[in-house]
Amino acid sequence: MSESGALIGVGVGPGDPDLITLKGLAALKRAPVLAYPAPEEGESLARSIVAPHLEGLVKTEIPIRMPIVAARFPAREVYERAAGEIGAHLEAGRDVACICEGDPFFYGSFTFLFQRMAGRFPVRVIPGVSxxxxxxxxxxxxxxxxxxxxxxxxxxxxxxxxxxxxxxxxxxxxxxxxxxxxxxxxxxxxxxxxxxxxxxxxxxxxxxxxxxxxxxxxxxxxxxxxxxxxxxxxxxx
Amino acid sequence: MSESGALIGVGVGPGDPDLITLKGLAALKRAPVLAYPAPEEGESLARSIVAPHLEGLVKTEIPIRMPIVAARFPAREVYERAAGEIGAHLEAGRDVACICEGDPFFYGSFTFLFQRMAGRFPVRVIPGVSxxxxxxxxxxxxxxxxxxxxxxxxxxxxxxxxxxxxxxxxxxxxxxxxxxxxxxxxxxxxxxxxxxxxxxxxxxxxxxxxxxxxxxxxxxxxxxxxxxxxxxxxxxx
Incomplete structure (x- = not known):
């Protein structure tokens, strides 16, 4: 049986693309799959922060799109679906970097992914500037x-x-x-x-x-x- | 009159040398003068965190050595002396990067330097992973x-x-x-x-x-x- 991939929560910092850490950037560049929170339509802030660093790199991307009216389509379902999609990559041995504004564990939505994946897959967090x-x-x-x-x-x-x-x-x-x-x-x-x-x-x-x-x-x-x-x-x- | 240098508080992160930010590292490499907190004798933790990144670079270094028994030689005097030394470099137009463990403004001793320099010289802070x-x-x-x-x-x-x-x-x-x-x-x-x-x-x-x-x-x-x-x-x- 092949080894499963790891889910890596990467804090990309508060907004200035140069406030990502060397370690976070290396993890982003290495991972074949990127996941990130995004609005229902349009651009992800987290993704836009790292955009200057990803030019020319080809990644599988998984935007986790959260509806503005959460009641209409529960956040739980959004995360369940993302966990399924990310889990499939991990089972296939591919690392998934989840990009988070600031730090993943400081009021970050990464927590909702973390609670679904920890225990089932290797999960680690690279802290960021909050x-x-x-x-x-x-x-x-x-x-x-x-x-x-x-x-x-x-x-x-x-x-x-x-x-x-x-x-x-x-x-x-x-x-x-x-x-x-x-x-x-x-x-x-x-x-x-x-x-x-x-x-x-x-x-x-x-x-x-x-x-x-x-x-x-x-x-x-x-x-x-x-x-x-x-x-x-x-x-x- | 030549322009004065800037004091730049650089958060180098918690300990892993790769948890410095791209921005912090660039500021360190550019500044001709480095200041850092240090014990009365021996190695500075902040300096040791960035050591792998400074190999081959020649800098003027200012360790701010704090006696273990602070009462014997007040911390105030240590910072006054450091402020004088750093101020001379700034007046001469040289930037001074002050290396701080974690983040300079999160319970950091950088505050004691900041309060003496802000207003007199350009001071800015590059946040770090706390x-x-x-x-x-x-x-x-x-x-x-x-x-x-x-x-x-x-x-x-x-x-x-x-x-x-x-x-x-x-x-x-x-x-x-x-x-x-x-x-x-x-x-x-x-x-x-x-x-x-x-x-x-x-x-x-x-x-x-x-x-x-x-x-x-x-x-x-x-x-x-x-x-x-x-x-x-x-x-x-």
Whole structure:
């Protein structure tokens, strides 16, 4: 019996194609099959990040297309189908690299593939630069130092939960801001944390924007945006 | 007047030399001056991570040597002196790359240099793969998904503070474990979180070890070690 292939989750970093690691790039170039999350129609962000590195290489590609209205066509079915397709390649002895924005294990959809494949096939992960540290670099300020507790908090939580999770920490990264921007501003205002908060969207991409939270218009933000805050104003005071 | 050089904080990743980014490596190769944290005597970990990439290149090197007994010779003086030396190169128009383990803005000592140089000179940061995501990859389990709150908590906090900071989160990374391992075990035990906790030391290095927390001998751990825990046992349940 031939050996099965390996599923390799490759973190490609936050957006700048040169923020992929040497190890991640080598794995991408070597794997005959690439899988990646994609919208229902159109281009995959993860795929577009590595596009400059794949010119001239021929790969079998498996876009994992997620419908915008998830209820209409459950995400579970999308992943079951992708797991079947990827599994067939692995059984045939072909490695499959699954490209993930940022890091595969940091709020990544790779988890939903991982839970279906681990145990059945060899699975490994090559970590990547996460949006967390990329946003801090773009904002030009340290995230946390010394004994700081740093909380990563999804903006999708309801207002009371957000306030409870943010009230005691020294530093916080509020992720998945999107349409929750106005709520995030209210919560940080009520905690006295709004003054020093920085808003970062599309960190390290050409479309990157960095603003004081107070400069945002409150109307909304893209999914790939983050609010960074430090109770001391900065991490070194 | 000639233009001043730039200070570039380069995250070199957690330990595997191939986990540096293309961008970080290019910056290292280009800069005529390298600075890096180092122990009072002997080799710098950050410098050793990039050593395979620097063979044959001639650089001016500035080790920032931190005494083990900080009280004897304050850290402040060490950074003031390094800032002076680095500043002289920048004034002369030479770029200085400061090599940092992991990511410069994620609990990195680069902050202490940054606070002295930002505003006076051009400073930028190239983010790196942090120990946070590297440890998750080594442990083979997702850190956090969906609406999880993820707390990064230094083990240096006292026992009650540790307990308070960990009691409500879905996922936690307890960093700087070192001699605090027994305390961390007690706190996680008391919160019912110990069963699924994983201990990772020297992630992605040759000396990497991954254990269930219950398998650690409790005697202590190196500084570069982390305990990862998820309330649900795993991030996808």
């Amino acid at each position: 949006s967390l540290t990329a946003c801090a670099a773009s904002a030009g300020a340290p995230l946390a130092v010394r004994n700081d507790v740093l909380a990563v908090v999804p903006a999708t939580l309801d207002e009371d939960a957000l306030r409870a999770r943010l009230k005691d920490v020294e530093a916080a990264a509020i992720i998945k801001v999107g349409r929750h921007l106005a709520k995030v501003r209210r919560v940080l205002d009520s905690l006295g944390l709004a003054r020093h908060a920085r808003y970062v969207e599309h960190a390290t991409m050409r479309s990157e924007r960095v603003l004081a939270l107070s400069e945002t218009d409150g109307a909304g933000a893209p999914y790939f945006s983050m609010v960074l805050v430090h109770r001391r104003g900065s991490a070194w005071q | 120990s946070l995501t590297a440890c998750a990859a080594s442990a083979g389990a997702p850190l956090a998904v969906r609406n999880d709150v993820l707390a990064v908590v230094p083990a240096t906090l006292d026992e009650d503070a540790l307990r308070a900071r960990l009691k409500d989160v879905e996922a936690a990374a307890i960093i700087k474990v070192g001699r605090h391992l027994a305390k961390v075990r007690r706190v996680l035990d008391s919160l019912g979180l110990a069963r699924h906790a994983r201990y990772v030391e020297h992630a992605t290095m040759r000396s990497e070890r991954v254990l269930a927390l219950s398998e650690t001998d409790g005697a202590g751990a190196p500084y570069f070690s982390m305990v990862l825990v998820h309330r649900r046992g795993s991030a996808w349940q």
